[in-house]
Amino acid sequence: MKHDLAKVPEIIGRYPQQPSSLIMVLQDIQKEFSFLPCEALEQTAKSLGVPLSKVFSVSTFYNAFSLNKKGDTVVRVCIGTACHIRGARQIQEQMETALKIKAGETTADGKFTLEVVGCVGACAMAPVVMTNERYHPQCKVNTVKKLVAKR
Amino acid sequence: MRIESEKQLRDYRKKLVDADRKLTKKIMVCHGPGCLASGSEQISEEFTKQLAKKRIAGVTVEAVKKTGCHSFCEKSPLVAIEPAQILYTKVKVKDVAEIIEKSVAGDEVIERLVYHDPHSNEAIATYPDVPFYKYQTRLALRNLGKINACDIDDYIRVGGYDGAAKALLHMTPENVIDEITKSNLRGRGGGGFPAGRKWASCRAVESDVRYVVCNGDEGDPGAFMDRAIMEGDPHTVLEGMVVAAFAVGANDGYIYVREEYPLAVINLQKAIEQAEGLGLLGDNILGTGFSLRIHINRGAGAFVCGESSALMLSVAGNVGEPRAKYVRSVVKGLWDKPTVLNNVETYANVPLIITNGAEWFTSIGAPKNAGTKAFSLVGKVRHTGLIEVPMGTTLRRIVFDIGGGLLKDRPFKGVQTGGPSGGCLAEKHLDLSVDFDTLTTHGSMMGSGGMIVMDDRTCMVDVAKYFLSFLVSESCGKCIPCREGLYQLHKLAIAISEGRGTEQDIEKMERLSEMVVLGSLCGLGKSGPNPFLSTISNFRDEYLAHIRDHRCPAGVCRELITYEINPEKCDGCMACISACAVHAITGRKTKPHVINQELCTKCGACVAACTRDAIAVF
Ligand code: FES
Numbered sequence: 047m048k049h050d051l052a053k054v055p056e057i058i059g060r061y062p063q064q065p066s067s068l069i070m071v072l073q074d075i076q077k078e079f080s081f082l083p084c085e086a087l088e089q090t091a092k093s094l095g096v097p098l099s100k101v102f103s104v105s106t107f108y109n110a111f112s113l114n115k116k117g118d119t120v121v122r123v124c125i126g127t128a129c130h131i132r133g134a135r136q137i138q139e140q141m142e143t144a145l146k147i148k149a150g151e152t153t154a155d156g157k158f159t160l161e162v163v164g165c166v167g168a169c170a171m172a173p174v175v176m177t178n179e180r181y182h183p184q185c186k187v188n189t190v191k192k193l194v195a196k197r
Numbered sequence: 198m199r200i201e202s203e204k205q206l207r208d209y210r211k212k213l214v215d216a217d218r219k220l221t222k223k224i225m226v227c228h229g230p231g232c233l234a235s236g237s238e239q240i241s242e243e244f245t246k247q248l249a250k251k252r253i254a255g256v257t258v259e260a261v262k263k264t265g266c267h268s269f270c271e272k273s274p275l276v277a278i279e280p281a282q283i284l285y286t287k288v289k290v291k292d293v294a295e296i297i298e299k300s301v302a303g304d305e306v307i308e309r310l311v312y313h314d315p316h317s318n319e320a321i322a323t324y325p326d327v328p329f330y331k332y333q334t335r336l337a338l339r340n341l342g343k344i345n346a347c348d349i350d351d352y353i354r355v356g357g358y359d360g361a362a363k364a365l366l367h368m369t370p371e372n373v374i375d376e377i378t379k380s381n382l383r384g385r386g387g388g389g390f391p392a393g394r395k396w397a398s399c400r401a402v403e404s405d406v407r408y409v410v411c412n413g414d415e416g417d418p419g420a421f422m423d424r425a426i427m428e429g430d431p432h433t434v435l436e437g438m439v440v441a442a443f444a445v446g447a448n449d450g451y452i453y454v455r456e457e458y459p460l461a462v463i464n465l466q467k468a469i470e471q472a473e474g475l476g477l478l479g480d481n482i483l484g485t486g487f488s489l490r491i492h493i494n495r496g497a498g499a500f501v502c503g504e505s506s507a508l509m510l511s512v513a514g515n516v517g518e519p520r521a522k523y524v525r526s527v528v529k530g531l532w533d534k535p536t537v538l539n540n541v542e543t544y545a546n547v548p549l550i551i552t553n554g555a556e557w558f559t560s561i562g563a564p565k566n567a568g569t570k571a572f573s574l575v576g577k578v579r580h581t582g583l584i585e586v587p588m589g590t591t592l593r594r595i596v597f598d599i600g601g602g603l604l605k606d607r608p609f610k611g612v613q614t615g616g617p618s619g620g621c622l623a624e625k626h627l628d629l630s631v632d633f634d635t636l637t638t639h640g641s642m643m644g645s646g647g648m649i650v651m652d653d654r655t656c657m658v659d660v661a662k663y664f665l666s667f668l669v670s671e672s673c674g675k676c677i678p679c680r681e682g683l684y685q686l687h688k689l690a691i692a693i694s695e696g697r698g699t700e701q702d703i704e705k706m707e708r709l710s711e712m713v714v715l716g717s718l719c720g721l722g723k724s725g726p727n728p729f730l731s732t733i734s735n736f737r738d739e740y741l742a743h744i745r746d747h748r749c750p751a752g753v754c755r756e757l758i759t760y761e762i763n764p765e766k767c768d769g770c771m772a773c774i775s776a777c778a779v780h781a782i783t784g785r786k787t788k789p790h791v792i793n794q795e796l797c798t799k800c801g802a803c804v805a806a807c808t809r810d811a812i813a814v815f
Contacts, residue, residue, distance in 0.1 A: 068515075069494075069495075069497055070514075104515070104516055107516045107517070108498050108499050109499060127418045127419035127616070128649055129418075130418075131575075131651060132576070136802055140778060143779075164500065165419060167230055169421050169573055169581075170271060170421075170574075170575050170581035171235070171270060171273070174234070183235055187776045187806055
């Protein structure tokens, strides 16, 4: 798949051209494309003077980064402790059934990516699901249905 | 304008206080994580919109304040009316007009919207009377809900930057370190290491460059107080860092913020710009010649980066693998320079200590555990939210008085504190004093302050399994005891929860835990077995029930349970039928339904959907 990589040099240029800028550059690339295109990683490595192997090791170490393209809506089910205790596992399973994919996968039509995350910091409203940047507090079965129905 | 002396700061504040007096009413709309999730943004917009059209003496649109977390998240969205201290809960956009009419233009309280005591159903109008707030002492969280986070004037008005001014203008770095040492402020990130001692040893190292770092990573699932502070009162963090940097002689500071907290990044960034604009941060602070530049680093989602050596590597753009700490980071930290690292809540306490003095601080709290601690009180408790109590408060007071007891009044089983590094305390611990030392002696720890309340429907084997799986996926994999040891522990926990475990497995887990604790490189591994060790010591019976009787007493572990519909209670409402994803439930309207055990995947969706408590777990 081809992506519009013209923006990459501009993103890299936002930070000092030194190895310590790596994570921030990757974050901005991730934000722009919602994943890290391989070509962008190569450019980053060259510009910041970091071996490509290190760029890959950083890209795969942190949860924020993904080497695969994500769906239009990223559904993140929080499975942190507070959410777990209040039934996050059920929400996760219902999401999996409703979207017919497992956590970590993207639907074939590219509309949804389902992720599970360690805690989104709204623990008092557990269980919490996020769709892109939006929070859905105190999720119930019906919330799942509603969120998925939008497809 | 730049503030260059104490007098200027005082004059500036006076102007702000006078201007504020002109507002006869203030409407504090909570913009904390919980309230935002339940739509508080629309509410504050509605207030602004309606007030712009209406003329009420002494109330302009400025009266609407988007504040940090009011902390009573269970009842969100929250709106408080000042100065009457009225607290409105679960406010909806359509309530706004009525609130303006009755409580802003008039002095009436809308009873429907205030907090009602769940036991007596008595209406409590003002928040200092609500039990959730009554037993708290808020120091680190002092400004949450009281000021607009994105407005430095609001912060200065309530005494902000006084501590920094006092330190920079009237004290030497040694004085500051002395004061912090005497105050016995201990690291609120979990370790409880005395901040004064940390600062002193950093200052003592010979070096031309030093750094201060703020850990805002808050990886502990179930805790969000650092987030609330960074989002709701970012200047407190900056001010604490200014004092620390002055004390140790650092000119650069870094705040490492979790990637899940974009609003914290935005608010901190704004705060930095505002403070620099007034000369309270940046070059030549308060005209003293002392300079501090603060940078924000966004974390990228790795629990292990909460560990200090990993965090510093990550700030520098590397993979966050912890290193062995033969040399401490106060000697060799960020870019191998002496570095002081404290967490958000620790820094939030610093300005208060400088302003009010060490003695004031030690007069609060328990022996050797001065001050207060913030907790996020969550789980199966009625009043979830953020709380802050003096050290030494009992768990009972926290769970039952502040937290209002358990949801649906179910029996209390335990409290998990300290995140994945902590442990589970049981009913017998309810009267313990909550402080660093007491929690540690009872096999748990303070950690960053997550407090997850559990009832009889929480399975302790499942909880241990849950934490182990979290740690297995978050282990950086650098050292074998952690990478392999936790993995094996997890496998054994799974076996027990599925009814395949033996009593030898418990012994195996205990021995393995010992080795993981001894052999791991960093805190993640060293404390990794804690959730297991504390559950096995406090809830051994539950493990044995799984092993000997193939039974999960809490009704959680799905290999060992069955769901059945009680025909007596079921009124045939079909809610469970539509909730069941695998069509395992059949029945007609108004007739009791039945579950087909062959098809049932035991997901529990039906139990959640049933309003009559008609589905039993065996
Ligand atoms: S545990 Fe789910 S939001 Fe914190």
